[in-house]
Amino acid sequence: MAEILFYVFAAVVIGGAFGVVLSRSPVGSLLFMVATLASLAGIYVLLEAHFLAAVQVMVYAGAIMVLFLFVIMLLNLGHDYRRDLKGGAFAVVAFVVIGALAGVLMHQIRGTGSSADMMMTNGAHSIDLALARYGAVGAIARPLFTEYVVPFEITGVLLLVAVVGAIVLAKRRVS
């Protein structure tokens, strides 16, 4: 059952990604992206990352995509249906780059795949243990607020900088 669900979600993810890249209208791209992100949340559930699935739906498919949609509507790009794929030599370069990238990634994964199945029990077992003891939120919150508390605080500073930067950049110049 989980296998079938995984492949259904994976098909939606890949189809949505193709839609994002190839769709003519920006709003269409955005809606394909929402489908991709929601299916990724489903895959996170299948991989037993329940809290991340919830955050994925709320933050990514909700907040960030609404921000993109807001900008598209603000700049009035919703009716700009002109084809904007680059052609000629640039397309050839793009295909060469993604071909090389795909080759390297597939080769690496095939290398780790066999050893991955042997190590399979380690992490999954410790995650099951943490989920049983602390719950879906606590299992992530515990390392986040103990071992990784300094990166967490720095992330807060990063968000502050981003907010100030966004306001300064998008503000209309008053002369």
Added chain:
Amino acid sequence: MTTPSLFLGAILFVLGTFGVLVRRNAIIMFLCIELQLNAVNLTFVAFSRLMGIEGQVFVFFVMTVAAAEAAVGLAIIISIFRHYETVDVDNFNLLKW
């Protein structure tokens, strides 16, 4: 289910790279970068099945950086649009030689 997830992450990353390379619309290029970040997130979650919960903690940081990047990037796009009246990256050639 770990190895298929890794393959799915690789496919998603390659598609995102393709989108960044061939599209001209700056907003869609940003969407494709988000696609790449999500591919990395999926790989982190898949590897957390092998290495422990730390992989999921790092997905949090990646999501935060993605949100910050989207906010600043879209602000830059708005500010460029005010100047050039377009989001087509072919028109932004100030640094081209």
